[in-house]
Amino acid sequence: MEDRDWLILKTIYEEKNMSKAAQVLHVSQPALTYRLQQLETEFNTKIVHRSNKGVEFTGQGEYLAKYAVDMLNKLRMTKEIVESMENKVQGTLRLGVSRNFARYNLPPLLSNFLTKYPDIKFHLITGFSSEITDLVYKEEFHIGIIRGNNNWKEQKLLLAQEPVCIVSKSEIDSNSLPALPRIHYETEPSLQSVINNWWEENFTQPPFITMRVDRIDTCKEMVKNGLGYAIVPKACLTEDDILYQINLTTRDQKEILRDTWVIYRNSSLELTMIRAFIDFIKSIKQEGV
Template sequence: MDYRDWEILKVLYHQKNLTKTARLLFLTQPALTNRLKHMQEELGVKIITRESRGVHFTPQGEYLVHCAEEALAHYQRVKETVKNMSNNESNEVAGTLKLGVSNFFANYELPYILKLFKQQYPHVEFKVVTGWSRDVTQLIHNKDVHISFVRGDYGWRGLSKHQIFEETICIASKDKIDMTDLPRLPRIDYRGDYLLKSVIDHWWAENYAEAPFISIEVDQVDTCKEMVINGLGYGILSSRVVTGIEDLYKINLLDLEGTPILRRTWMYYHKESLEWNVVKAFVHFIENFDWKENG
């Protein structure tokens, strides 16, 4: 079996349809069928069965799909390593940079950053994986990405990090509110990162003896923001989320000493990855980026 066979198995497993798979791989359906037949004969096992609802993989086929994903991922890593070795020799900044990015950073900050970096290094391509900060931290820890951008103070030993910016956490409301009335006012709550939630819950417990009145629950911070803008209740949000919205009443959360509670955004990377020109160039670019001017 070769690279093309592994690719066929992976695509067919996700499509469960021979016609769609052939089209995606730019093969004729008879050519695809013959390739699958050859694989089964070579291995001496039945890989798939054809049913009315599409293709079904046998247990042996399921195992081969798992092997295919590992083989293709390994091949991609080999290609990137060899290409970056070549780049190191020529000092050319090129190749694919894999980034793990928190959802908010991906939506609000990353596109402009990549635009500027691409203008400076046009031969660099990007592969971006987004998610909650906790999951993105795991990606860099496992070396599934070269660099990650994480909101919140997650810590992993052995990783290099650089603080991107810090922001306050604030109560935002369409109308002016009295903080003593907060437990009785409608709150728009959203499913945020668990570290941010723990910070907010700790602040609430220090200041109020009763639970908040959650009137609406949503799963995205942008939805929460829009509901706050439309006067449906108050929200507790990172200040960067509501930057530039002037007609909102905002109060920063303070600790018991009266100091604003801050949320930091970090860039994480492995020090040894700086041996690759593309990673080194991007880390240097971010470290020298003016967040106040471009924020």
Template sequence: MKFQDWEMLATLYETENITQAAERLFLSQPTLTSRLKNMENYYGVQLMNRKQRGITFTPEGEQLAQHAVRMLHEQRKIEEKLHNMKNQVAGTLRVGVSNFFALNKMPKLLRLFKQSYPDVEFQVVTGWSSEMHRLISNHDVHISFIKGDYAWNEQKDLLYEEEICIASPWEFQMEDLPTLPRIDYYTDEKMRSLVEHWWYNNYKQPPNINIQVNQVETCKEMVINGLGYAILANLVVRPHPELFIKPLYLPDGKPITRKTWMYYHEDTLELNIVKAFVQFIQTIDVKAL
């Protein structure tokens, strides 16, 4: 089997959707379907079943797909080892990045790193911090940038700490928040739990949420346009002095904060590309970017 066939099967296994897999592999659906049929003929088994929304793998297909994932991991490891043997900082750095960090920090960091190491390419995956934690735990990425504290026994560097705050387009009193319109956004479970814990320690009634959006940046724009207040990290609204901002406090008077970390495995520092990037991040004031 060719490397491209393993890649195709692993992508189908991850997406469980022919359309999404074809888009990710830059193939037409007929081409992908034809290659899949050739693979089934080669092994003499049916690999998957189509359903109304996506596909399901047969037991035989499940075994072959898991083998494909292992093959890709091994291929990636040998490529990284060969690059490392050249004693050069080159190859592809795989990075997992939480959503806010991906939008506001990562492009600048990658540009600066690329200036020093032009032979490096990047494979960046973005999403909630919980997903980035899963990726680094499974060795699917070399490094993850994560908001919040997750179970981790390997290497991690604290990049910065930021306050959680109320951001409003108008002046307000904290005791009036339950009656004021609030804009909420989907976030990871740790952030949501932190905010809810603070709320119900201070108020008996639920918040008056009248707008729900998918992303924190959309939430911020709603606040800027006077549609309500929001509870979010200070760095999100720091560039907008026109907003009224008040930090959240714990019962002991300390501000509620959220940390942003760089997670990585000790053994990946044996790779020149990972070692160079980690050392680069350690010399940068990431919060100030």
């Protein structure tokens, strides 16, 4: 079984469709089917069942696919460690980042890092913090930048904190919120939990939600046009967002803060580029940037 075969199994397993897998791998579908048949002969077992709806892996096939994912990860990590032995800051840093941090804070951070280490390349994915945490745990990504409270057991570094606030086009009385139209947006479960807990501590009535949108940017535009208020982390506000703001506080008047964390596995520190990135983050913290 060759490296290419591991990639073939991984891709078919992810796509669940031979035609789509062939497109991802840049091979013809007949060539992909032929190689899969050869693997079935080599292991003397049926790897997939085919139907009009796609492919379904057998028990043996699923075991081989997971083995392929594991071997590809180990091969990538081995190459990275060997490359890192030159003690030069280079390579591809695999970075998973919370969507809102990626939108508002990540571009200048990466730009400044590349200015210092121009031989670094990035493989970036954005998503919910829970998804990013899972990818770092599985060692599919080197570093995660996640938001909110977390139960990460290995290395983590507090990158930033910011208030969570009520925003509206004009001044409003926070005591009147249950009667005012609220714009709800899809967000991290951890942030939604913070907002819900704050609401339940302060009101017995549910919020008067008149709009539900999938992005915080859309939500802000609705607020700017006077269509309602929203509750957002302050990091999502820019200088152009001229909005009335009220920071959320606990009953004893302490600000409710949202944390941003950098997380990584202990084993990642074997790589020079990971150590360089962590040192860079620490320098940002010291400078108060």
